[in-house]
Amino acid sequence: MASRPSIFLLHSEPALLQSLQALFYRAGYNARAYQDLHALIRSIAPKDIKDGAIVANAQQPEMQTNVLVELLSAAQPRLPIILLAARSDIATAVQALKSGASHFIEMPVVDRILLEEVENAIARPGHYA
DSSP, rough: OOOOOEEEEEOOHHHHHHHHHHHHHHHHHHHEEESHHHHHHHHTTTOOOSEEEEEEEEEEETOHHHHHHHHHHHHOOOOOOOESSSSOOOHHHHHHHHHHOEEEESSSOOOHHHHHHHHHHHHSSSTTO
């Protein structure tokens, strides 16, 4: 039996994090939830992860979005990064995409659309090389 892709979730709001974890689990993913950026980085950095993605809240305390993307990319360059933002502007979205994020999605988002965006990011050539 093939292993399910892992989705690494990062969000500071426990209720939203739990909801996202349940959504991805129901969709057949191995969903792992983190409220702390450094705990997530420790979890993904040493691993040889075969497939999956990172879905993170773009608004991290005391951190610019591009720095968040750079830290996540450095820890696990094989995983696409999908950022979620409750409040954002075009400049922040562009900066995140230039820093290496695969997608920048404004919240709230329909579950089906979020799942499609994650599936598209995982399927995009260039990951898991």
